[in-house]
Every structure is written in C-alpha cells, then in structure tokens.
Amino acid sequence: MKLIGSTTSPYVRRLLMWMKDFQYDFEKVDIFNSADRAKLVEKNPSLKIPMLEDGDTIVLDSGVIFRYLSQKASLPSLSWEQENLLTLIDSANDSLVQIFLLSRSDIDTSADKLYFRLQRERFDVIFGELNKAAEQGKFDEWNYASLSLFCLLDWVEFRARYDFSKLPALVAFHAEHATREEAKASDPRL
Template structure:
C-alpha cells in the first residue's frame, strides 16, 4: 500500500502518525501537488484532485476519512464510537475551515476583512476548538488523538489561529509534540 500526500498536509500527517503507531504496512510518498509533475500525477490518480490518497493494487482511495476506514477494515482495527466520531467531525470541520482561510490568503484575499465567508470559517474554528477544549482530557481513540494533534500543530505552523484561550488543547498538543511519530512527520522539517 502506498499513501501519497504532502509533508505539510494535516490530513496526510495524521494518517502517517496513526499508521506508524499501529505498525501498518503503508509506505508514504510526498507529492508536490503544485509542481507540474506532481499535479499531473495527482490528477491521474484522484478525480477529486486532493491529497492524501491511497493506492492498494488496483484500488485507489481518495480521501483521508475513507482511507482511515479502509485501513481500519483491512487491518481489522477497532473503529470509533459515536462520541469519537463527533470529536473527529469537529476536528475535520476546524481543519477544513482553516485550510479555506489559508487558501484564501494565498489567493491574495485579506481574510481579516469582515466578509461572510471568512467570518463563518473563523466562527467554525472557534466553536470547534471551544468544544474540543472541554473534551481534550477524554479523547482516547488513537486516530482522533492523531487528528487533533495534527490540527493544533498545523494551526500553529500556519499561524492561523491563536490557541492561547485553550489551555487543555495546548497541553494536549505539547504532550504529543515530542513523540517519535510527531517528530518524524513535522511539517517544519525540509
């Protein structure tokens, strides 16, 4: 199995961390989707034109959420409870909104302007982080933990959201930062 993603993608990173934690036989390949060759490769394998994607023989899986489900089934690992799925949904929502803001900034938009789209993304991030702050001490599922860590680290890396109001999330993030998997996948490296 081959996982393709970007070294800076929080969605690819959480899969990499989780696969490493479970010693899953999944290789990883960095793909620069903004280079001509990388874009061509991406479009040849994924009609949704996003990373990460997983290639397992003839089977290609196009989304990190579905990749997680595929690997969970393939390796017969325990899935998430409904509460864990809700935690995961909040993490994904905050991550998606943060990526929308980053892409808007890179497209030349001032995301600090009062605009409905930007305001809604910021509101969603804040609401999700507030709820996750209350649950930080009870997040137990390995993939949910990896996903939350990657969200928090990515927000810091991209300087997209102030985490100061969330001491439990900061403590969670700091506790996982020194793990071998977090160190090996740090987007600040190379």
C-alpha cells in the first residue's frame, strides 16, 4: 500500500498521523513540480493530494481514504457530530488552501473584495465554532476529527494563515497535541 502526497499538506498529514499503525510506503510529490504532476495525473486527474494506491485500487481524497482504510481494518466510523466537525475543519482548510495559492499567485488576498470578505467571515465563524466545540470537550477523544483539527491549526500557524491566539481552547488543544510522537514525526517544518 502506498500513500502519495507532500509533507506540507494538512490533508496528507492527517493520514500520516492517523496511519501510524498501518504498513505502507509514503511517496513524496511536489504538486508544483511538472514531472511530479505528470506522474500524478495518470492515476489522479484531480491533481490533488493525498491519494492512496492499494494494489489495483486507487483512492482519492483524504476523507475517502480514511473511510476506505477504516472499512478495510474494521475500525469504527465517526459519529454524525464528529462528521459535522470534520466538515467545518475541511471547509476552513479548503478555503485557506485556496487563499494560500492565490497569495502565491501574487494576488492581494487582504483586499476588500466580496470573495475575500466571504472567506474571512467563514474563517472567523468556523474557528469560533471549533473553539466552542473544544471548550465543550468535543475534541477530547483523539480520533480522525481531532487529529484533523490539529493538522489545520498547525498548518495555519506554519503558513501564518490565521491567528487563533485569542481562542484559548484551540491554543490549549494545539499545544497539548504538538508533543505527540506522530505530530513531531510529521512536522512540515522539518
């Protein structure tokens, strides 16, 4: 089994952290490198990472890979509440990745324009909700939803994409899990 992705993607990192007890190889790709893109497009026309190769089976998208492997290993699925929290995490993460790519394209993402205003509103609302959920203990269990939250928080800090320092439950959650072995081993700064 082979997981394909980069070490800086928060979606890939979720799986690197979650799959610590699985036997697999990790193949690094750089989504900005044309040779790597040519290799990727043959099996993954979405040109997004992560992807998983399991024999002849190709699985695209971190959430689908999580469900595929959970089913294969007879692991429990997430509750509907955890699924909703994961949707909030994905929604913020997807918009943040798009804003990051726009910044890398020399577009001023701080501009007072509808698209950027909508995204900024989304970030404030979602991070506020995630902070509330953390306060209520909804991320106390270490599962795929909570490790996805950790990867989001650590990515926004690493890429300086969102300042969550005024959200104490998220600050505490991030600090608590940053010391985990799987968090240290998958640190995108290394």
